[in-house]
Amino acid sequence: MKRKIALVLICMLVLVVLFSISKGSKGVKYDDFRFITYEHSGEGVEIGSFSKIDKKGVLWVFLKRSKDSAYYKYQLSANEIEKLSIFSSKKLEDFVIRKQLDQGIGYAGSSNFLGLKLGNDEDKICFIKPFMDKDFNDAMMMLEDKVFKQSDSNKISRFNIDFVSIKRDILKQERINFYLPQKQLPPKILKW
Numbered sequence: 044m045k046r047k048i049a050l051v052l053i054c055m056l057v058l059v060v061l062f063s064i065s066k067g068s069k070g071v072k073y074d075d076f077r078f079i080t081y082e083h084s085g086e087g088v089e090i091g092s093f094s095k096i097d098k099k100g101v102l103w104v105f106l107k108r109s110k111d112s113a114y115y116k117y118q119l120s121a122n123e124i125e126k127l128s129i130f131s132s133k134k135l136e137d138f139v140i141r142k143q144l145d146q147g148i149g150y151a152g153s154s155n156f157l158g159l160k161l162g163n164d165e166d167k168i169c170f171i172k173p174f175m176d177k178d179f180n181d182a183m184m185m186l187e188d189k190v191f192k193q194s195d196s197n198k199i200s201r202f203n204i205d206f207v208s209i210k211r212d213i214l215k216q217e218r219i220n221f222y223l224p225q226k227q228l229p230p231k232i233l234k235w
Contacts, residue, residue: 075160076158078155079092081213092105094186094190096127102118102119114199114200117192126181126182129179150226156168158212169217169220
């Protein structure tokens with residue numbers, strides 16, 4: 044009797060291990076994954092980059108460069124997709140570790156928008172990296188390396204992007220994440 048119970052327990056343990064390995068190796072497949080860099084201009088929101096990941100793990104990228112715009116397409120590896128699953132481990136707002144810069148410190152970088160949809164769960168955040176935790180920033184750095192790679196062999200013709208809807212989503216989310224700092228230029232140097 045004890046041997047049968049032990050055998051059943053061992054079989055259950057093996058099944059649990061196999062299930063967790065197969066589940067973990069696939070990574071999360073988001074229904075919608077959008078990462079956008081943007082800045083505010085006199086005319087509203089100006090998109091610097093737009094990227095989305097489809098269910099097949101293909102990263103679609105639009106970059107607005109100084110003289111033109113470019114479009115790219117990259118296939119993410121299983122390892123890269125797995126790293127991005129960190130974003131679904133908790134609410135995006137829970138990755139925020141601070142909501143203001145240190146006194147006397149300005150911010151001159153772009154703002155970012157991340158929007159995710161997984162099943163019925165949807166989450167969005169506007170953020171700057173100095174406000175986010177290390178795990179979030181590590182995954183974001185891996186994604187940014189891919190987004191800003193600009194590999195000629197991955198260049199493609201345009202794909203459709205609804206910029207009006209994106210700008211509306213960003214402005215709506217900024218009202219929720221109201222703590223983002225305004226971009227500041229360094230102070231003027233006084234001449235004596």
